[in-house]
Amino acid sequence: MTDLFDSAFGDDDGNDDGTPTFGAAAPASGSRPRSPLAVRMRPRTLDEVVGQQHLLGPGSPLQLLAGGGASGGPAGPASVMLWGPPGTGKTTLAHVIARGPGRKFVELSAITAGVKDVRRVMDQALTDRDLHGRTTVLFLDEIHRFNKAQQDALLPGVENRWVVLIAATTENPSFSVVSPLLSRSILLTLKPLTSADIQALVERAVTDPRGLDGLVTLTDEALDHLVRLASGDARRALTTLEAAAGVALSETEGPHDAGTPVEVDLAIAERAIDAAAVRYDRAGDQHYDIISAFIKSVRGSDVDAALHYLARMLEAGEDPRFISRRIMISAAEDVGMADPTALQTAVAAAQAVALIGMPEARIILAEAVVHVATAPKSNAAYLGINAAISDVRAGRGTMVPPPLRDAHYAGSAALGHGRGYIYSHDSPHSIATQQYAPDDLVGRDYYQPTGNGLERDLSVRVERLRAIIRGTEAPPTPST
Numbered sequence: 001m002t003d004l005f006d007s008a009f010g011d012d013d014g015n016d017d018g019t020p021t022f023g024a025a026a027p028a029s030g031s032r033p034r035s036p037l038a039v040r041m042r043p044r045t046l047d048e049v050v051g052q053q054h055l056l057g058p059g060s061p062l063q064l065l066a067g068g069g070a071s072g073g074p075a076g077p078a079s080v081m082l083w084g085p086p087g088t089g090k091t092t093l094a095h096v097i098a099r100g101p102g103r104k105f106v107e108l109s110a111i112t113a114g115v116k117d118v119r120r121v122m123d124q125a126l127t128d129r130d131l132h133g134r135t136t137v138l139f140l141d142e143i144h145r146f147n148k149a150q151q152d153a154l155l156p157g158v159e160n161r162w163v164v165l166i167a168a169t170t171e172n173p174s175f176s177v178v179s180p181l182l183s184r185s186i187l188l189t190l191k192p193l194t195s196a197d198i199q200a201l202v203e204r205a206v207t208d209p210r211g212l213d214g215l216v217t218l219t220d221e222a223l224d225h226l227v228r229l230a231s232g233d234a235r236r237a238l239t240t241l242e243a244a245a246g247v248a249l250s251e252t253e254g255p256h257d258a259g260t261p262v263e264v265d266l267a268i269a270e271r272a273i274d275a276a277a278v279r280y281d282r283a284g285d286q287h288y289d290i291i292s293a294f295i296k297s298v299r300g301s302d303v304d305a306a307l308h309y310l311a312r313m314l315e316a317g318e319d320p321r322f323i324s325r326r327i328m329i330s331a332a333e334d335v336g337m338a339d340p341t342a343l344q345t346a347v348a349a350a351q352a353v354a355l356i357g358m359p360e361a362r363i364i365l366a367e368a369v370v371h372v373a374t375a376p377k378s379n380a381a382y383l384g385i386n387a388a389i390s391d392v393r394a395g396r397g398t399m400v401p402p403p404l405r406d407a408h409y410a411g412s413a414a415l416g417h418g419r420g421y422i423y424s425h426d427s428p429h430s431i432a433t434q435q436y437a438p439d440d441l442v443g444r445d446y447y448q449p450t451g452n453g454l455e456r457d458l459s460v461r462v463e464r465l466r467a468i469i470r471g472t473e474a475p476p477t478p479s480t
Helices: 005-009 061-066 090-098 115-132 148-152 155-159 179-183 195-207 220-230 234-250 266-272 285-299 303-315 320-338 341-356 361-374 380-393 455-469
Strands: 079-083 103-109 135-141 163-169 185-189 216-218 262-264
Touching (some): 061 079, 090 163, 103 115, 115 163, 155 163, 179 185, 195 220, 216 220, 216 234, 220 234, 220 266, 234 266, 285 320, 285 361, 303 361, 320 341, 320 361, 341 361
Parallel strands (some): 079 163
């Protein structure tokens, strides 16, 4: 448990002059190091917050909380659950809210805190409220890492307004937060920052006295590179900016003249960081969202989008066997008989992936994705089995017709089993006219071929087969 109000917003180098400590401008030995750029540039008011404007309108819960208002009604401010990707401002908003009048800010991390820590905060919060008239803002980061017992320990303090809980999570609270706690909080969803938001943030950090204070300038190419690699993550953008500035200033010989900024060009920016962060959580929303987008892109025949999502999963470390299983399912469900070879390719790819592994498995998966995505599509087989299962579950389907019943055991003949059965191979083209379906399902067409790919010709064949089997068309002669 840490009371971070002063340290989070103060200038921790002890001089409060806002001078960044890069290269020759670094403080003398023995002085305290500055906070990271992302911490120094943390907004102090909601007006300084970049992005999330959909949550910051007049009268919004965040506006009321930051101003000390009672967004939760007469009983006091309500607790808030902040859900969003990393670097979208969850911690920032918690700190801004904590700066409201009569507030005490306490921060816990679900990674290290336990039930005892939570109860200690609650006890102290109750004392501070009743004896000192101070509201405790409890910021709990990574709340999805708390188990049920730990989350339940928060309930008394939240329900009785001993604390204003600001909980942050990168995972869907509907799955990761217990219902009683979720129902007592306001759920706010944060969106990834746009490129324009990140650019504004970087440009502000370059000139702001709390940031780099004009020590460097960015070329347009360097700025574009930093914005692109940030992937909507403000913290990452500022961290990479700080790294690039450090590289530029470290290469400046002699004492740096504050009046002459050092230029950060594309080459320096690329040396500071040369790879984009991949947003992916194999156990969370990104896992389901990206595989969903992947399958829908394959189904929609967008081979380029499908390859993009395949690359994202592979770069994030997704199990290639999981991906290959999804490709097999798509080949059967979405391509089907429009191109039966798609399933053969998908199965072969799955076997090859299991034998070879990464990184070469990416080539095999890409081939399977290209085949399935570009193949003609038909979900007729998928719809057919679903319709048949629906009838079975509804109780349709009477007894098996006697000619089709097993006639191999003693006494079956006396029951009429097999009597009247026509051996198909004794008929022209091995197609006999006889009843196969139960009485109440005669004429029920489950398989409805499309006009796509091979099913274009198959639909004609299926129609004629049904006509012969059901007796509406004479069987073909051997010469037909």
